[in-house]
Amino acid sequence: MKDKYFDLLKEKYNTVESIYTELMNLEAIQNLPKGTELFLSDIHGASREFKHILKTGSGNVREKIENFYGDTWSEAEKNTFSLLISYPDKVLSSMKSSEKTHDWYYKTISDLIDFTGFCAAKYTRSKLRKALPEKYRYIIEELLYTDPSSHKDRNDYYHSILKRLITLKQAQRFIVSLCGVIPRLVIDHLHLVGDIFDRSGGEYVVMEELMDHHSVDIQWGNHDVLWLGAIHGSKANLLTLLRIAARYGYLYELEKTYGLNLRPLFLYAENHYAEHESFNPKMSPYTEGVFNEENETLLNQVHQALAVIQFKLEGQIIERRPEFNMSKRDLLKAIDCDKEKIVIEGTRHDLNNFPYSRIERDNPNRLSPEEMYIVDTLLASFQQSEKIRRINKFLLRKGSMYLVYNNQLLYHGCIPMEKSGEFAPVQLGGRGLKGKALLDFFENHIRESAAHSEVQDDFSTDLEWYAWAGPLSPLFGRNKMTTFERYYIKDSQTHKEERDPYFYLRSEEATADKILNEFGLDFKESKIINGHTPVKVKQGEEPVKAAGKVFVIDGGMNEAYQKTTGIAGYSLLNNSYGFQLVTHQTVEAVDELLGKNKKEVSLKRMIDKKLKRKLIKDTTIGQSIQTQIEDLKNLLYYANYD
Structure with a gap:
């Protein structure tokens, strides 16, 4: 060999x-020098915010401008230049024709060329060439590597290229193309630490950005595996993601984006469900104004139908997988239809408008023939969607349960732990699994399920549902998911979900050291990058934990979380000198950014003291x-x- x-x-x-x-x-x-890495998590379909972070390099474009132009430019000039790089089409279209003079084009292109050269300083010519748009590659290289101050002939050559670009009316297109190169040079590699999907309907826009990205990896989150499980044949996962879409008002958008056949579901819901206040869709800036009273009512009815079918399918999994140890969550069996009550963990509760006629008393988890047809139709249209197949292929190729990269440990959810600080053993597949072995087990079965997506109800596919809602799932990290209680029981005490001890233990340096050691990393040098739980900044919570060894970078990018967090998300940058934490303020509309009060919406904070500069040889x-x-x-x- x-x-x-x-x-x-x-x-x-x-x-x-x-x-x-x-x-x-x-x-x-x-x-x-090593390239700059950007760490993001918990996008949850917030495509506008996600694209803004990529366009601005998570604030890094503005910082580079500051480093390059310093005191030679005013703050207004630097802000305007930064905005041009991030939103060239918008900026150029907002300018009057009289403003876009020959001299303006000449200076702007010269400034962009100079700045591109500054941003490309840490790259080889070969790598830079790959980043350049093919249409203008030769011209950009000629301008980048021509020093007009070195010789009169070189100055004439440089001037001739620019003059010809402008007279041929290519200057505007050239500027747009060149501006697209700079964010790519500013961020060398993107880490997406889980949860691309759910909460709003922009997930495919996010996925397109990721699929087009020059260098990216993904650590699966619970919402990502919810979608993967649905793609691989888990009916419970599919009904859950559709229910979430109905809850947040973007179900019609999913129907249109992926070509789903929702008609049987709509007809069934309209015939069998009346309005229920608990199922009113949660509106957001993405969905407000989309619905009239009639289709909002239908969405309420569909929401209910999806929930009931989901609970039946979950009950079936719990019945056939006793090793999941979730019999207490087989809730439809705990309903007393005559007394209209339910017994949960020994306590009897009143049910709020539960649709008793939709379940069989002797076998409440059995689907009716109509429901079976709906589920089969939904699954077939979901799995056959070309866009869904593209998503699946990309998530499997670029994704994993965790990643060790440049001696840092990245994962989305948690490492299940005992209150004592020991890793919690999880009995699955006839084995007691914990720590790294537990995450490896989940990844192996997710890939096994993907390889046999025509097979349903097997252990691997059911495990993808457990990853979503299981009490010791490393992606969920709670003792139970109280969706049923939130819909049908008014007592808010039943809505509580207890977090895994990991989530308070991760603030301790000893816990971080233990986890890093489990994955074979040097706890003196390495760090953990974690997502999943929104950092409640308004309540004084900090994203940096365990004496700087743990970063929690879910700050609530999606609008649904911002009332809790008070910000629009965290991101993390790691350049050759160390880590920077970026706090993102709520993204203003681009039209507002173009107004008089232009301002940066990303605030940086250095984490590391200035360290010895890391080189490529120090990286993965x-x-x-x-x-x-x-x-x-x-x-x-x-x-x-x-």
């Missing part, structure tokens, strides 16, 4: 000189490059060149 590998390598590098050239190239790359990519270097050295030693 080793000989075959070297034979293949020799085919690529067929002379000693070609090996030396590549060795020099790789060793030079190793000594460049650097380890891979070092392996290539060693292979080339071995090729020189073992291979015979004529």
Whole structure:
């Protein structure tokens, strides 16, 4: 095998000189500064906010402008330039024709070229070339690598290119293309630490941005695995994500985006359910004004039908998977239809307008023939959607339960723990699993389910539902999900969900050290990047925990969480000098940003004291490059060149 590998390598590098050239190239790359990483989590379909963060490099574009232009430009000039880079189409279209003079175009393009060169300083020419738009690649490279101050002929050459761009009326398109390059140079790699989906209907816009991104990885969140499970055949997962869409008012949007056949569901709900106040859709800026009274009523009825079918399907999973230890959550069996009450954990509660006629008394978890037809129709249209298939393929290729990258540990939810601080053992698949082994177990079964998506109700697919709602799921992290109680029981005490001890223990440095050690990391150098739980800034909660070893970066990007958090999300930057935490204020409409009071909506705070600058050789990519270097050295030693 080793000989075959070297034979293949020799085919690529067929002379000693070609090996030396590549060795020099790789060793030079190793000594460049590491690129800037951006960590985001809990997008929840907030496509406008997500795109704004990418366009601004999470505030990093503005910081680079400050570093480059400093006191030579006024604050207004720097803000205007920053806005142009992030929203070139909007800025250019808002300008009067009389403002876009030859001189304005010349200066703007020159400034953008200079700034692009500054942002590209840590990259090789080869990597920069890949980032440039093909249409203007040659021109941009010529402008970047021409110093007009070095010689009159070079100045004339530079001036000629710019003049020709402007006279051919290509300047505006050129500016837009060049502005698109800068955020890519400012952020070298994106980590999405879970929960792309649910809460609003912009998830496919987010997914398109991710699928087009030059360098990204994803750590699955509970909402992501909810969708993955539905794609892989979990009917309970599918009904749950559709119920959430009805609850937040974007079900019609899902129907349109993915071509779902919702007609049988609509007809059934309209015929069998009356309005119920607990099922009124929660409106947001994305959905307000979309509905009239008639279709809002229908959405209420559909919401109820989805909930009841979901509870039946969940009950079926609990029945066939006793190892999930969730019999207390088989709630439809606990209903006394005659007395219109339910017994939960030994306490009797009144039910608020529960649709008793929709369940069988002897077998409440059984679907009616109509419900079975609806579920089968929904699953078929969901799995056959081309867009859904693209999502599945991308999430499996780029995603994982956790990731170790540049000696940092990334995961979305939690590592289930005992109150004592020990990892909680979870009995699944006939094994007691905990810590890293538990996350590996879930990932293996998610991939197993993906490989056999035509099979339903198997253990792997059911485990994707457990990942969503199971009491010891590393993605959920609560003892129960009280959706049923919130709909049908007015006593708010029944709505409470107890968090896993992990969520208070993670504030302790000893816990962080224990987790990092479990994943083979140096607890003196490494950090944990965690999402899932909105940081309640208004209540004084801090996103930096365990003496700076744990970052919780779910600050509530989606509007649904902002009343709780008071901000529009956190992101985290890691450049060659260390970590910066970014707090995002609520994103104003772009039209407002273009007004007189232009301002940056991202506030940064340094976490690390200035450290020794990290180079590519200190990173995960650097380890891979070092392996290539060693292979080339071995090729020189073992291979015979004529």
